[in-house]
Amino acid sequence: MLFPPRPSSLLHLLYAFALVGSTQLCSPSQAQETATDSPSWITLFDGNSLDAWREYKHDDVTTGWRVADGALTCISSKEQGDKARNENLITREKFDAFELELDFKVTPAANSGVMFHVLETDQPPYFTGPEIQIQDHVGGHDPQKCGWLYQLYPAETDAAKPAGQWNHLRVMITPEKCQIELNGVLYSEFVKGSDDWNARVAKSKFGSWEGFGKATNGHICLQDHSDEVSYRNIRVRRL
Numbered sequence: 001m002l003f004p005p006r007p008s009s010l011l012h013l014l015y016a017f018a019l020v021g022s023t024q025l026c027s028p029s030q031a032q033e034t035a036t037d038s039p040s041w042i043t044l045f046d047g048n049s050l051d052a053w054r055e056y057k058h059d060d061v062t063t064g065w066r067v068a069d070g071a072l073t074c075i076s077s078k079e080q081g082d083k084a085r086n087e088n089l090i091t092r093e094k095f096d097a098f099e100l101e102l103d104f105k106v107t108p109a110a111n112s113g114v115m116f117h118v119l120e121t122d123q124p125p126y127f128t129g130p131e132i133q134i135q136d137h138v139g140g141h142d143p144q145k146c147g148w149l150y151q152l153y154p155a156e157t158d159a160a161k162p163a164g165q166w167n168h169l170r171v172m173i174t175p176e177k178c179q180i181e182l183n184g185v186l187y188s189e190f191v192k193g194s195d196d197w198n199a200r201v202a203k204s205k206f207g208s209w210e211g212f213g214k215a216t217n218g219h220i221c222l223q224d225h226s227d228e229v230s231y232r233n234i235r236v237r238r239l
Helices: 008-022 027-034 079-084 195-203
Strands: 043-045 053-055 063-068 071-074 089-091 096-107 111-118 131-134 167-173 179-184 186-189 219-222 229-238
Touching: 027 053, 043 053, 096 111, 096 131
Parallel strands: none
Antiparallel strands: 043 229, 053 089, 063 071, 071 229, 089 219, 096 167, 096 229, 111 131, 111 219, 167 179, 179 186
């Protein structure tokens, strides 16, 4: 025969259900804390403002770049004429470990670059900051192809889109692992400062450049190579 549960048994049963529910649900404040645990993205270019940028060794952005149609475009020396000069842009902030995402579009035969851990010295930014090559992969004249870490880590594939089309670049730089992805394809994975890294630097033109690739904190740089190249949707987050 089954007997109805005692009141105390009912209380214990209800308490058990309450404990189970509490392990599956969290308060709004706990949920908010969990959601904000991951680093937040910092917008470096929103299609309008250049507040996050300045020219290398200058306090502002001069005539070498323009903002139009939601894109940041390096003006070619052909268009600038005698006013042309290397007006490399750097972030106002410095970054050590980070993830960077941006879109870029090249014109035929155009060349540019995205550098990281750049320090301001008497030399151009590529004397300290490793460069990810940005180039027309068909008409470009430099043997270092689009998406390669210049003279250090080439890629075995070619995922670059033709001139005039937008590409997506993702860069992750941490002490443990670095990655470069172009249009969702992993181009290279390396450890900055490792034996392999140092050996590759020694064999490159950078081997005799004191301080190249040594910094672990520095600016992100968009290179002015005197060609028309556009960037948009630039964002970064610290890791």
